[in-house]
Amino acid sequence: MPAIAYLECVRCHHHVSAVTPQTLCPLCAGSLYVRYDMDELKRTARRDEIVPRAAASGASLGMWRYANVLPSGTPEKPVQPVTLGEGWTPILRSKRYPGLFIKEEGANPTGTFKARGLGLAVTMAKHYGLQHLAVPSAGNAAGALAAYAAAAGIAAHIFMPQDVPFANYLEGIVYGADVTMVNGLISDCARMVGENIKAQKDANTPANEVWFDISTLKEPFRVEGKKTMGYELVEQLGWTYPDAVFYPTGGGVGLIGMWKAFEEMEQLGWVTGKRPRMYALQATGCAPVARAYDEGKDASEFFQNAATFAAGLRVPKPYGDAIILDIVRQSGGEAIASTDEDILKSILDWAKHEGIFLSPEGAAATAAYDALLASGDLKPTDKVVLFNTGAGLKYTDMTAEAMHLRRPGTLPTRMPVGGIITPQ
Amino acid sequence: MPAIAYLECVRCHHHVSAVTPQTLCPLCAGSLYVRYDMDELKRTARRDEIVPRAAASGASLGMWRYANVLPSGTPEKPVQPVTLGEGWTPILRSKRYPGLFIKEEGANPTGTFKARGLGLAVTMAKHYGLQHLAVPSAGNAAGALAAYAAAAGIAAHIFMPQDVPFANYLEGIVYGADVTMVNGLISDCARMVGENIKAQKDANTPANEVWFDISTLKEPFRVEGKKTMGYELVEQLGWTYPDAVFYPTGGGVGLIGMWKAFEEMEQLGWVTGKRPRMYALQATGCAPVARAYDEGKDASEFFQNAATFAAGLRVPKPYGDAIILDIVRQSGGEAIASTDEDILKSILDWAKHEGIFLSPEGAAATAAYDALLASGDLKPTDKVVLFNTGAGLKYTDMTAEAMHLRRPGTLPTRMPVGGIITPQ
Numbered sequence: 001m002p003a004i005a006y007l008e009c010v011r012c013h014h015h016v017s018a019v020t021p022q023t024l025c026p027l028c029a030g031s032l033y034v035r036y037d038m039d040e041l042k043r044t045a046r047r048d049e050i051v052p053r054a055a056a057s058g059a060s061l062g063m064w065r066y067a068n069v070l071p072s073g074t075p076e077k078p079v080q081p082v083t084l085g086e087g088w089t090p091i092l093r094s095k096r097y098p099g100l101f102i103k104e105e106g107a108n109p110t111g112t113f114k115a116r117g118l119g120l121a122v123t124m125a126k127h128y129g130l131q132h133l134a135v136p137s138a139g140n141a142a143g144a145l146a147a148y149a150a151a152a153g154i155a156a157h158i159f160m161p162q163d164v165p166f167a168n169y170l171e172g173i174v175y176g177a178d179v180t181m182v183n184g185l186i187s188d189c190a191r192m193v194g195e196n197i198k199a200q201k202d203a204n205t206p207a208n209e210v211w212f213d214i215s216t217l218k219e220p221f222r223v224e225g226k227k228t229m230g231y232e233l234v235e236q237l238g239w240t241y242p243d244a245v246f247y248p249t250g251g252g253v254g255l256i257g258m259w260k261a262f263e264e265m266e267q268l269g270w271v272t273g274k275r276p277r278m279y280a281l282q283a284t285g286c287a288p289v290a291r292a293y294d295e296g297k298d299a300s301e302f303f304q305n306a307a308t309f310a311a312g313l314r315v316p317k318p319y320g321d322a323i324i325l326d327i328v329r330q331s332g333g334e335a336i337a338s339t340d341e342d343i344l345k346s347i348l349d350w351a352k353h354e355g356i357f358l359s360p361e362g363a364a365a366t367a368a369y370d371a372l373l374a375s376g377d378l379k380p381t382d383k384v385v386l387f388n389t390g391a392g393l394k395y396t397d398m399t400a401e402a403m404h405l406r407r408p409g410t411l412p413t414r415m416p417v418g419g420i421i422t423p424q
Numbered sequence: 425m426p427a428i429a430y431l432e433c434v435r436c437h438h439h440v441s442a443v444t445p446q447t448l449c450p451l452c453a454g455s456l457y458v459r460y461d462m463d464e465l466k467r468t469a470r471r472d473e474i475v476p477r478a479a480a481s482g483a484s485l486g487m488w489r490y491a492n493v494l495p496s497g498t499p500e501k502p503v504q505p506v507t508l509g510e511g512w513t514p515i516l517r518s519k520r521y522p523g524l525f526i527k528e529e530g531a532n533p534t535g536t537f538k539a540r541g542l543g544l545a546v547t548m549a550k551h552y553g554l555q556h557l558a559v560p561s562a563g564n565a566a567g568a569l570a571a572y573a574a575a576a577g578i579a580a581h582i583f584m585p586q587d588v589p590f591a592n593y594l595e596g597i598v599y600g601a602d603v604t605m606v607n608g609l610i611s612d613c614a615r616m617v618g619e620n621i622k623a624q625k626d627a628n629t630p631a632n633e634v635w636f637d638i639s640t641l642k643e644p645f646r647v648e649g650k651k652t653m654g655y656e657l658v659e660q661l662g663w664t665y666p667d668a669v670f671y672p673t674g675g676g677v678g679l680i681g682m683w684k685a686f687e688e689m690e691q692l693g694w695v696t697g698k699r700p701r702m703y704a705l706q707a708t709g710c711a712p713v714a715r716a717y718d719e720g721k722d723a724s725e726f727f728q729n730a731a732t733f734a735a736g737l738r739v740p741k742p743y744g745d746a747i748i749l750d751i752v753r754q755s756g757g758e759a760i761a762s763t764d765e766d767i768l769k770s771i772l773d774w775a776k777h778e779g780i781f782l783s784p785e786g787a788a789a790t791a792a793y794d795a796l797l798a799s800g801d802l803k804p805t806d807k808v809v810l811f812n813t814g815a816g817l818k819y820t821d822m823t824a825e826a827m828h829l830r831r832p833g834t835l836p837t838r839m840p841v842g843g844i845i846t847p848q
Contacts, residue, residue: 051479058662060514084779085514085528090484092509095575104509107531110781111817151519151779162831167820169831174816174823176776181831238482352600355508355575357534392598393535393818396591399598407586407593407605 002041004071007032007220010323021128021212023219031217031320033260034071034224038267045069047239047270063087063116063228069264071124079127082152084109086119087228091236095354097380102356103233106391110171113229113254113389114144120225121214122148131155134211136189138250138314139164140390143171145214150175157211159189165311167394185306187316190215216253217319223257230261233385234271242276244333246369246386248361249280249289250315252324254387259327277333280324281365283308284337288317289324293335298322308340309398310360312390338367344402346370347392357392360399426465428495431456431644434747445552447642455641455744457684458495458648462691469493471663471694487511487540487652493688495548503551506576508533510543511652515660519778521804526780527657530815534595537653537678537813538568544649545638546572555579558635560613562674562736563588564814567595569638574599581635583613589735591818609730611740614639640677641743647681654685657809658695666700668757670793670810672785673704673713674739676748683751701757704748705789707732708761712741713748717759722746733764733822734784736814762791768826770794771816781816784823
């Protein structure tokens with residue numbers, strides 16, 4: 001595992017030391033990326049070490065199979081992974097489209113890809129000795145933070161919209177997090193996290209009690225964890241690139257992380273050839289990136305009245321919008337939004353014909369795939385890796401409501417309605 | 425992959441050919457096990473083939489990494505796996521008990537270990553050309569059958585109690601199964617499947633339209649799929665046995681399958697040493713095996729008024745009860761029941777202190793583990809593999825109800841109450 005050489009601002013390329021925990025670039029508030037000494041890494045990190053190491057470990061390395069390209073700490077103080085088995089998820093061949101692979105992120109702990117970014121970010125928070133982590137979330141990042149913080153013995157403060165899938169609320173409670181349900185969107189949650197931290201600092205709260213904002217792209221390690229999706233898809237395709245990657249885009253950091261992975265892998269000589277076209281997929285009810293793409297803009301505008309049952313896509317203005325748009329355009333991909341109706345149709349289509357119960361976010365990607373097949377812009381033989389970013393089972397309530405589905409019989413459903421929290 | 429030599433009755437040892445689909449022993453109604461030519465297998469099947477084959481496949485073999493000990497069909501008609509990425513689940517080290525490993529079956533497709541047995545059984549059903557599969561279920565087997573049947577293009581007829589976790593009902597609907605919600609238990613569901621098949625035969629229904637009963641232990645392949653849990657835990661422990669295996673026991677076929685795996689692995693020379701003590705864990709609200717164990721009986725009696733929020737343990741008389749009791753006693757294990765209160769406590773304990781959200785069934789095992797630590801019958805350093813048979817996220821409604829947890833705010837929950845099915 002390599003030491004971090006420095007953190008680099010993705011916007012102004014300023015370098016910052018990683019010896020103490022960092023948030024944003026102190027000069028321009030850009031996101032910080034982890035950088036290693038790539039010359040040394042070229043000599044020491046080899047892709048053919050990965051399989052023997054994973055086999056020798058017996059137990060499950062998950063995304064830590066890529067330990068040789070993840071932060072190591074120092075010889076005196078090595079990084080100790082906080083792991084729940086995240087990563088190394090299945091890649092499934094479609095039964096209908098010969099070139100299409102589904103990357104099944106629902107197999108992760110807490111049922112979504114969020115486990116990767118928060119697995120690494122909580123690992124580093126523990127390494128730095130942080131004791132309070134706070135996050136605004138559309139739902140799944142909150143659940144993942146609650147789980148990894150519990151595993152690490154760190155306090156989690158999570159803020160999410162009050163109408164998230166019930167599973168997200170329950171996760172927060174069972175993992176023992178400090179849960180705030182907000183009458184608003186993730187953007188309101190982000191504001192509240194910031195206000196709380198400011199108030200703590202203004203009140204001269206002891207440093208180890210001030211919350212650390214672990215929002216994605218506002219600290220360097222969530223993107224670093226998510227980059228493992230890029231390593232995995234390339235390894236699972238025999239160290240080759242597909243023609244295209246379809247990625248449901250709320251915050252869009254998975255897509256950003258994969259692009260970072262591709263850059264690193266090329267520098268290391270682990271993969272060659274043309275990078276995949278990157279498709280950012282959204283819902284028409286919250287499509288800031290797709291709208292900016294269509295309008296030829298470099299950044300998104302705040303998407304008013306965001307509303308879609310694809311809860312994870314309800315991010316009205318992703319912090320990484322400019323980076324996403326740049327990657328999509330550079331790679332020759334597209335940003336496309338689908339209606340909730342088409343997303344639900346695609347959930348049922350995939351469940352009935354492939355036996356795969358997609359999350360609404362994953363189905364935003366399959367719906368766009370269908371549209372591109374229909375328009376002739378894509379062929380069923382094009383090699384595509386499409387991410388199902390979460391388990392359909394995590395959205396039973398949202399999907400049932402979208403289907404107008406009611407449970408038969410006169411029994412009350414087991415899901416309690418309204419009322420107040422009764423802490424266990 | 426080996427050809428099936430014959431099917432063997434586990435009770436009277438009668439041999440039956442596997443050329444056509446089989447249910448129970450025609451002589452004594454015992455369960456049929458798949459047998460291979462072990463002399464040939466000893467020459468051809470090697471454990472050190474497994475890692476290179478999995479690595480070469482790139483995509484996810486899952487439980488099919490053990491293809492060399494799973495049915496192959498014939499050279500003219502090879503078995504074609506119907507796979508959704510089941511198996512090869514993480515094995516996680518406890519952060520508190522140095523000898524304890526959690527086998528995380530929640531990472532499987534459909535969120536439970538049921539994917540293994542039904543993955544293999546549907547594979548073989550497709551191989552035989554069966555067109556209608558029926559199953560009585562406490563919930564999770566129904567969801568898994570619905571998924572694999574959808575993937576295989578086979579009709580699924582599922583019967584489950586009307587008060588199963590909502591996720592199980594929704595799975596049945598989204599995967600397009602023929603769903604019957606029964607005002608009763610799995611035993612009533614089993615009776616109804618039998619009555620339907622009898623009525624179909626009495627009415628001279630064409631053979632390819634008569635349902636095939638894919639109940640566990642009433643056909644040979646579900647146990648054969650579940651045996652992969654035994655192979656996996658031994659491989660993940662570096663081809664050694666743990667001291668004990670803790671297994672939540674509804675139908676108990678996972679435990680039975682693992683015992684078969686141990687027998688095969690010993691014959692193949694893949695593992696040596698003392699087999700683990702096998703612990704069958706139940707809930708006091710439905711504890712037929714624990715009761716029979718306590719009373720020194722060879723088989724269980726029907727457990728009246730079965731009731732526990734650990735929905736998967738609501739099996740009032742498992743078909744394999746005698747086999748389970750025999751394995752538990754032979755191995756020096758125990759059958760233990762925990763109260764719903766202790767199960768819920770253990771769910772919260774594990775979520776808060778280890779970051780793992782157990783299913784209620786999994787928590788029946790951790791609750792028993794705690795009890796045995798407290799009594800001194802077990803030490804924290806004893807090497808134990810404990811199965812979390814399903815994802816906690818699949819039980820959001822049951823667990824929330826058990827916690828008396830209500831969603832905050834005045835918004836209606838997204839889970840609809842009562843009423844009738846509106847097919848999508």
